[in-house]
Amino acid sequence: MKHSALIDSGQINSPPCDDDMAPCTTINPANGEVLCEYYPHDPMTVEQRIDRASTTAAFWKRNSLNERCDVSAALRIT
Secondary structure, three states: OOHHHHHHOOOOOOOOOOOOOOOEEEEOOOOOOEEEEEOOOOHHHHHHHHHHHHHHHHHHHOOOHHHHHHHHHHHOOO
């Protein structure tokens, strides 16, 4: 089942997006500071990103913990 079908069927709850693509703002409740603004993605972009994440997770799952640690260590910035 495609992820968009899960959303359409109500199995995944998502707040409605405004048609004008207004950003969602993350605010620190302790001091009111704006931490970040997130802009909604169109359904095709969401589907592409979920598919990419699923493919990447499957790739990592096929590797041992030692192999994953080696890759992570190689990416570490010193």
